[in-house]
Amino acid sequence: MNKRFFLGVAISLVFYGVIQALITGEVLNDSYVDTLVIMGVNIILAVSLNLINGFTGQFSIGHAGFMSIGAYVSAILTTNEGYSFPLALLCGCLAAAVAGLIIGLPTLRLKGDYLAIATLGFGEIIRIVWLNNDYVGGASGLNGIERVTDWTWTFFLVLITVVVIQNIVKSSHGRALIAIRENEIAAESMGVNVTRYKVIAFVVGAFFAGMAGAISAHYFYGIAPNSFNFMKSFEILVFVVLGGLGSTTGVIVGTILLTLLFTYLQDFPEVRMIIYSLILILTMIFRPKGLLGSVDVSKFFTKKGGASKDGGTTTTP
Amino acid sequence: MAAQQQLLKVENVSRVFGGLKAVSDVNLEIADGELVGLIGPNGAGKTTLFNLLTGVYEPSEGNIAFNGTRVNGLKPYQITKRGAARTFQNIRLFSDMTVLENVMVAYHMHATHGLFSSILRLPTHFKGEADMKVKALEFLKIFKLEGKADEVAKNLPYGEQRRLEIARALAAKPKLLLLDEPAAGMNPQETTDLMNLIRWIRDEFKITILLIEHDMGLVMGVCERIYVLDRGQMIASGTPEQIRANQKVIEAYLGQEV
Amino acid sequence: MTFDYIVQQLINGISIGSIYALIALGYTMVYGIIKLINFAHGDVFFVGAYTGYFAAKAGLGLILSLVLAMVVCGVLGVIIERLAYKPLRNAARIVILITAIGVSFLLENLGITFLGPQAQGFPEIVKKTDFTLFGGVVIDSIQIIVLVVTVILMAVLQYIVHRTKIGKAMRAVSYDMEAARLMGINVDSTISATFAIGSALAGAAGVVFAVMYPSVDPLMGIIPGLKAFIAAVLGGIGIIPGALVGGLLLGVVETGVQSIPGMSLWRDGVAFGILILILIFKPTGLFGKNVREKV
Numbered sequence: 001m002n003k004r005f006f007l008g009v010a011i012s013l014v015f016y017g018v019i020q021a022l023i024t025g026e027v028l029n030d031s032y033v034d035t036l037v038i039m040g041v042n043i044i045l046a047v048s049l050n051l052i053n054g055f056t057g058q059f060s061i062g063h064a065g066f067m068s069i070g071a072y073v074s075a076i077l078t079t080n081e082g083y084s085f086p087l088a089l090l091c092g093c094l095a096a097a098v099a100g101l102i103i104g105l106p107t108l109r110l111k112g113d114y115l116a117i118a119t120l121g122f123g124e125i126i127r128i129v130w131l132n133n134d135y136v137g138g139a140s141g142l143n144g145i146e147r148v149t150d151w152t153w154t155f156f157l158v159l160i161t162v163v164v165i166q167n168i169v170k171s172s173h174g175r176a177l178i179a180i181r182e183n184e185i186a187a188e189s190m191g192v193n194v195t196r197y198k199v200i201a202f203v204v205g206a207f208f209a210g211m212a213g214a215i216s217a218h219y220f221y222g223i224a225p226n227s228f229n230f231m232k233s234f235e236i237l238v239f240v241v242l243g244g245l246g247s248t249t250g251v252i253v254g255t256i257l258l259t260l261l262f263t264y265l266q267d268f269p270e271v272r273m274i275i276y277s278l279i280l281i282l283t284m285i286f287r288p289k290g291l292l293g294s295v296d297v298s299k300f301f302t303k304k305g306g307a308s309k310d311g312g313t314t315t316t317p
Numbered sequence: 318m319a320a321q322q323q324l325l326k327v328e329n330v331s332r333v334f335g336g337l338k339a340v341s342d343v344n345l346e347i348a349d350g351e352l353v354g355l356i357g358p359n360g361a362g363k364t365t366l367f368n369l370l371t372g373v374y375e376p377s378e379g380n381i382a383f384n385g386t387r388v389n390g391l392k393p394y395q396i397t398k399r400g401a402a403r404t405f406q407n408i409r410l411f412s413d414m415t416v417l418e419n420v421m422v423a424y425h426m427h428a429t430h431g432l433f434s435s436i437l438r439l440p441t442h443f444k445g446e447a448d449m450k451v452k453a454l455e456f457l458k459i460f461k462l463e464g465k466a467d468e469v470a471k472n473l474p475y476g477e478q479r480r481l482e483i484a485r486a487l488a489a490k491p492k493l494l495l496l497d498e499p500a501a502g503m504n505p506q507e508t509t510d511l512m513n514l515i516r517w518i519r520d521e522f523k524i525t526i527l528l529i530e531h532d533m534g535l536v537m538g539v540c541e542r543i544y545v546l547d548r549g550q551m552i553a554s555g556t557p558e559q560i561r562a563n564q565k566v567i568e569a570y571l572g573q574e575v
Numbered sequence: 576m577t578f579d580y581i582v583q584q585l586i587n588g589i590s591i592g593s594i595y596a597l598i599a600l601g602y603t604m605v606y607g608i609i610k611l612i613n614f615a616h617g618d619v620f621f622v623g624a625y626t627g628y629f630a631a632k633a634g635l636g637l638i639l640s641l642v643l644a645m646v647v648c649g650v651l652g653v654i655i656e657r658l659a660y661k662p663l664r665n666a667a668r669i670v671i672l673i674t675a676i677g678v679s680f681l682l683e684n685l686g687i688t689f690l691g692p693q694a695q696g697f698p699e700i701v702k703k704t705d706f707t708l709f710g711g712v713v714i715d716s717i718q719i720i721v722l723v724v725t726v727i728l729m730a731v732l733q734y735i736v737h738r739t740k741i742g743k744a745m746r747a748v749s750y751d752m753e754a755a756r757l758m759g760i761n762v763d764s765t766i767s768a769t770f771a772i773g774s775a776l777a778g779a780a781g782v783v784f785a786v787m788y789p790s791v792d793p794l795m796g797i798i799p800g801l802k803a804f805i806a807a808v809l810g811g812i813g814i815i816p817g818a819l820v821g822g823l824l825l826g827v828v829e830t831g832v833q834s835i836p837g838m839s840l841w842r843d844g845v846a847f848g849i850l851i852l853i854l855i856f857k858p859t860g861l862f863g864k865n866v867r868e869k870v
Binding site: 238 | 606610612659662663666667668669670671673674676677678679680681683684685687688801804805808812840841843844847848850851854855858859
């Protein structure tokens, strides 16, 4: 386990180095860097939502709300209060995590679709709060945010997110979360404090959504409330489900493919969304368990004899 | 069995569902180390009583004391932490987890490593996880499931799923093990094996067992003492011989034409 | 705040609430039968509005436009169900939900591509006349039409659900799909019928909405769709009278909030706030039964 962990980190660092070299060597121009940053932000969002939806089986569709908190709080702190970016980033993440706690606690009584709609509602309320607050620019949002983040920032924050979430999932605490997804009543009767772990999933998920928001705000110079509406939450949910619920590898691959697809389709503005939605529908019909069918690639490293016959983890939240 | 400590004491417990008393004024006492049966016809309220004992439901009236302290209103996981683990009538495994992981979940509450230790992969994490795995594998060996440790739980045959559920409950290191119709759906040979296993568990782990069965014959062979529940009320209790001769019990069962 | 003012706001609230209710019925019926939050439903509403728009431009009157929109949307609902949802009948619910979101994006963007993103003015097929009820309380002809259409469609729906064979089949399938199948009910055609009826109601709602706020655009279904969905959840999703009450309640509360000076921008926030409060205190909605999982 220890060895595999360091192997994974080492491979990632090599990947980072290659890309960074390509950027420095101007093989990859600015628009590629834009795509890489967007991709990283999306991976953070999807992997963190997967902790809530995929692993814990709680149906949340308010992730854009948490993202907006990270974006706004960090942007206010750097732009208006003169904080350094790392400190503002941390505050943004913590503020989002606190929101996760506040939203997590009362909604934990709810299950399935009712939980989904309540989280959607909370996400929208957060957006409406920004919309009605002149201090943060109301409908036009905050502009003139200094660009701080780049490929390096994005890469290392993605790495931290993935490592933290994988470390949670691949531990006794992760098994407690998955047990809640599999059978809440049995989990509780086996001594798992279900409420506590659901809240943990929400808080950790929100923390990283906030991180994604902060990176994005400090890359694209500005933020506006309407970029954090429920359509954004749906978009994140699509990354997760298309990649494969409950599989970090699948979610990362799915997010990369979808982001690339989306970037590629930018050149065809008239049919972009039509193609995107058709791909969405067709993938769901023909690959209902996600693109990778929730085979966790990390299992290839642990088990001798290669692929596990694991039927995979489908959830019906 | 003289002068043993009362592990479980149920006093005048009732539970009402929408005006209907599913369990009415029930008293029950179990001493340390006993193997007690709870029988009764279908719909007598046995599972409801179990759910009251394990915190799934809260009693409408009465008192439940476990190990000398009152546990009414505690949540299931709190009661489990105090040392009562259970199985379910309709098996509730973590279907998509492996056999090993199922058992490891039960060790979770005894985990020595916290969330941050796992996130930062501190040495305590590795030690805690390794200990858990060793203990869980030992458990699987006892239940002859070690060969299936990496099998996904839902792929096990029915009898093994039952065994796994019992193994998982025992892994929580309970003082009191509550088994809800563990023989349901098993053939006579499997049932006999299971009854022997239950007796062996009690002797080996020195724990107390309360066992629900609706088939009277089964329980007679294995339990030292039997409670009989009918229409939410405790109509009899005693040794298997006493129960066999009890007129009320015969009527309750004849009324059901079993 | 005078009595007249309150009555006026009630009238305004009930007319927008009726439209929410009509859309909410489709959500609730589909949810009741296949447990799917049909996110494409709001876009069926927009198709209905556009059908009405083209019918009205072609010179058809209100009633014909309404009927045409209902037929088009009913057929559209069945097509969506057959193509996108039926292949996923046994898939995880979240998968069907994502498919529904995909269908919603598809309809919206087909609309933007072929109908243009700009809003179009809706032809005046009903002359707007104000009737003074008492004091300063005014009800206009369009509000009356909305109410009349809602009441008639509600009555028809009640009749279909409770007095016809297909209605009985719908109730049976929503209670227990497998048992219904074993009893010889054609589950697939019953589900199609549910989509047809629900979508037809959304189509009608689209037309009356477009008459009331005389304009149509391809994204017009998103917000009313979301509101109607809230209404369905408020009432207890899957329960037909719940959708009606939820829709009216939401319409009245929203109008009330909007009429308070300085609060108009908070209107949507209040809708969601109420939704969350109701869910927290009565997690299955106003009319929902608490289903306890059998342990």
